[in-house]
Amino acid sequence: MTESQLNSMGWGEKWPAPAKLNLMLRITGRRQDGYHLLQTVFRFIDLCDLISFDPAVDGAVRLRNPIPGVPESEDLTVRAANLLKQYTGCTEGVWIEIDKNLPMGGGLGGGSSDAATTLLVLNRLWGLGLSLDILMELGLRLGADVPVFVFGRNAWAEGVGEKLTEVSVPDRWVVVIKPDCHVNTRQIFLADGLTRNSKPIRMTDFLAGDARNDCLPIVGELYPPITKAIEALSRFGEAKLTGTGACVFAEFDSEDLARHAFLELSEDWQVYFAKGVDKSPLHAKLGQGTF
Known part of the structure; x- marks a missing residue:
């Protein structure tokens, strides 16, 4: 496949991984497994990491710019890509490059958003055809905040954050x-x-x-x-x-x-x-x- 054909599919493009805000957060209980039950409102903002994907001919999933001190296998984007491969039997490989604009450890959901972008974009680039519901279920395996980024709309959330209902909040x-x-x-x-x-x-x-x-x-x-x-x-x-x-x-x-x-x-x-x-x-x- 030529470079222009790859680019027309979305390979090599910069894909946004947006931040979220919790407009409120109530903790309403605790499950036996230790996870907390909550209510929150997720709002998207247009501050984003940017992620690009390029084919890897050997079938491996790799980062072009690993975070110092973080094993590549633990990076949420790598885990997301490998989870897609495991779930579907896909044998394709990918190079992942992240332009990190969101602060780490800030509560803006950067790592979870990066994982969701990986799930959604590779679902398209690899031609997997998974539904949004399935991608949200896979996202929950990676972290409680990943499903809302897959969902992609401002949302009222309950459970551990995975039960989502689209909501409208005022422009700000x-x-x-x-x-x-x-x-x-x-x-x-x-x-x-x-x-x-x-x-x-x-x-x-x-x-x-x-x-x-x-x-x-x-x-x-x-x-x-x-x-x-x-x-x-x-x-x-x-x-x-x-x-x-x-x-x-x-x-x-x-x-x-x-x-x-x-x-x-x-x-x-x-x-x-x-x-x-x-x-x-x-x-x-x-x-x-x-x-």
């Missing part, structure tokens, strides 16, 4: 601060003081303003830089923690207000400027009828 511009710390998610969910019995709410309750994050008190206590970031961002809008952090964010009704906050905060913080979107940029690029 977003400013995100990444404090200089890395939150250990396992540490937060094992913390004695974590609220685990929040009363379940409905989407209408969230839209009416019930948007707390049950992880915030523990995270703020254990990671002072996050508390400082919330205080800094609160000068401009309602600052919230996404997931277990470390990133905090605020939504704005206008681009001008968001841009002002971004510029002011950029002097002292690692800050990102983005726009909320209803549909994952990856799904927008893939188009309809792909799965």
